[in-house]
Amino acid sequence: MALTGLFLCTFLLVHLIGNLQLFKADGGMAFNVYAVFMTTNPLIKFTSYGLYAIIIFHAFWGLYLVSENKKARPVAYAMVDGKANSQWTSRWMGVLGTIILAFIVMHMAGFWAKYKFGEVPYVQYERNIVDGSMTYGPSAPIESKKEQFVSAETGMEYTIVKDLYTEVAVAFKEWWIVLLYVLAMAAVSFHLVHGFSSAFQTLGVHHSKYNGLIKFVGIWVFGIIVPILFAAMPVYFFIQ
Amino acid sequence: MKITLKVWRQKNTNTSGQFETYKLDHVSEDMSFLEMFDVLNEQLINEGKEPVVFDHDCREGICGMCSMYINGRPHGPKHGVTTCQLHMRSFKDGDIIVVEPWRAAAFPVLKDLSVDRSSFDRIMSAGGFVSVNAGNAQDANNLPIGKEIADEAFMSAACIGCGACVAACKNASAMLFVSAKVSQLALLPQGQPEAKRRAIAMVNQMDAEGFGACTNTGACSAECPKEISLSNIARLNREYLSASFTAQVD
Ligand code: HEM
Ligand code: SF4
Ligand code: FES
Numbered sequence: 001m002a003l004t005g006l007f008l009c010t011f012l013l014v015h016l017i018g019n020l021q022l023f024k025a026d027g028g029m030a031f032n033v034y035a036v037f038m039t040t041n042p043l044i045k046f047t048s049y050g051l052y053a054i055i056i057f058h059a060f061w062g063l064y065l066v067s068e069n070k071k072a073r074p075v076a077y078a079m080v081d082g083k084a085n086s087q088w089t090s091r092w093m094g095v096l097g098t099i100i101l102a103f104i105v106m107h108m109a110g111f112w113a114k115y116k117f118g119e120v121p122y123v124q125y126e127r128n129i130v131d132g133s134m135t136y137g138p139s140a141p142i143e144s145k146k147e148q149f150v151s152a153e154t155g156m157e158y159t160i161v162k163d164l165y166t167e168v169a170v171a172f173k174e175w176w177i178v179l180l181y182v183l184a185m186a187a188v189s190f191h192l193v194h195g196f197s198s199a200f201q202t203l204g205v206h207h208s209k210y211n212g213l214i215k216f217v218g219i220w221v222f223g224i225i226v227p228i229l230f231a232a233m234p235v236y237f238f239i240q
Numbered sequence: 241m242k243i244t245l246k247v248w249r250q251k252n253t254n255t256s257g258q259f260e261t262y263k264l265d266h267v268s269e270d271m272s273f274l275e276m277f278d279v280l281n282e283q284l285i286n287e288g289k290e291p292v293v294f295d296h297d298c299r300e301g302i303c304g305m306c307s308m309y310i311n312g313r314p315h316g317p318k319h320g321v322t323t324c325q326l327h328m329r330s331f332k333d334g335d336i337i338v339v340e341p342w343r344a345a346a347f348p349v350l351k352d353l354s355v356d357r358s359s360f361d362r363i364m365s366a367g368g369f370v371s372v373n374a375g376n377a378q379d380a381n382n383l384p385i386g387k388e389i390a391d392e393a394f395m396s397a398a399c400i401g402c403g404a405c406v407a408a409c410k411n412a413s414a415m416l417f418v419s420a421k422v423s424q425l426a427l428l429p430q431g432q433p434e435a436k437r438r439a440i441a442m443v444n445q446m447d448a449e450g451f452g453a454c455t456n457t458g459a460c461s462a463e464c465p466k467e468i469s470l471s472n473i474a475r476l477n478r479e480y481l482s483a484s485f486t487a488q489v490d
Pocket of ligand 3: 295296297298299300301302303304305306322323324325
């Protein structure tokens with residue numbers, strides 16, 4: 001659980017940094033080019049299959065643990081004062097994880113599956129090489145995933161890619177999708193407020209010198225900054 | 241004070257139990273929780289009823305027998321005390337107090353509030369000892385051990401085997417107990433020769449007894465009457481991890 005959990009934490013960071021390109025005011029060019037890279041680069045493809053396996057392993061092993069641990073107390077207490085001795089996040093890991101799993105399935109069906117197998121229109125960016133000014137508009141579908149070339153006659157750089165950016169922007173105009181995303185990020189936050197430091201304890205890393213740092217990163221980086229930046233994306237498109 | 245008790249009554253391991261409600265009208269706030277139960281039992285005997293069975297021995301917080309799960313917490317509302325050290329002044333006049341036995345598959349109820357904790361004994365028999373004859377007490381400086389290490393080993397050795405950690409844990413995990421028992425030896429030179437074998441054998445026995453797995457909620461340490469630290473669990477994880485990679489198999 002600890003190793004897969006920490007791997008997923010690293011994935012979250014990478015995924016976040018990539019997606020921050022959504023905030024770039026370039027009509028989605030950087031993001032769309034990045035999406036091509038992420039779906040074609042062999043190393044990334046290899047890693048992503050590992051990632052799917054790890055998510056599945058983490059989720060099912062975690063839920064198996066929860067059910068085995070339930071069996072260790074066949075007769076329940078009539079009265080439990082849980083808040084007297086532990087954080088609720090630590091007691092609700094299975095539920096928080098299940099919310100995240102449901103979200104991942106929905107998220108993949110919405111964007112990843114559509115991008116790979118569905119109909120996503122193409123966009124063409126025309127960037128003036130001299131002054132950097134840019135225009136863009138719909139393009140006819142192309143054979144390859146990306147075409148990029150410079151024309152000496154017009155002094156323009158042309159880029160044609162699938163327009164995932166607009167898919168994202170349109171989806172996040174739906175209030176209920178935005179709400180689902182924000183709630184899922186809250187679940188990620190609470191899962192990691194406990195999970196990140198818990199993983200170190202599981203691996204035996206517990207030392208007065210480092211405990212503070214681990215707690216700090218768990219709460220501030222994975223519990224607050226990462227989920228808020230992720231949640232900012234749907235909110236940004238919604239209010240735009 | 242007037243106290244209403246809801247006490248778990250169970251005939252034996254194989255029957256299911258139920259709560260019975262008892263009223264006590266003259267409880268002194270200076271009584272310990274167990275003395276209050278003595279009063280209850282006298283009252284029950286006078287009424288011709290069967291007294292409540294509960295475990296106790298030293299009544300001074302060192303034997304670890306007095307297992308009672310009080311108002312949703314092992315050993316009641318106070319921090320770092322056993323039930324025998326809990327006093328009625330921690331409650332208010334008119335309170336309703338719910339008392340249950342430790343609940344875990346590995347701690348079957350024997351009768352009423354008394355549970356069978358021999359699973360702990362079997363974990364100890366699996367490796368919680370040093371096989372060599374340690375001889376008489378040595379000269380203090382014969383075996384140099386850093387003060388902070390000696391202190392840490394001593395704090396681990398403070399575990400009284402009460403089982404409150406298991407009772408408090410939502411997974412009924414025995415990790416805090418086992419980690420304290422592994423640590424008290426792993427920290428000292430006398431424990432080194434058998435360290436790997438010990439970690440593996442005790443963890444295997446713990447799993448075989450049906451305790452749950454640790455998910456680091458920290459409830460154990462928060463409820464431990466001897467305030468055994470979670471650093472022991474991290475140490476057990478280290479010991480077990482390295483032992484499983486490097487122990488010689490025979
Ligand atoms: C972005 C996705 C996720 C990340 C970054 C993540 C991270 C973590 C981490 C670091 C831990 C602590 C491991 C330990 O203490 O040893 C953990 C525990 C856990 N995770 Fe996840 N997780 C994610 C998704 C999920 C999903 C989809 C599920 C299940 C449906 C899930 C279920 C669990 C459970 C049940 C635990 C508790 C195990 C324990 O406390 O030891 N997680 N997770
Ligand atoms: S670790 Fe604490 S709670 Fe657990 S058995 Fe030892 S003394 Fe009791
Ligand atoms: S009776 Fe011995 S510790 Fe409470």
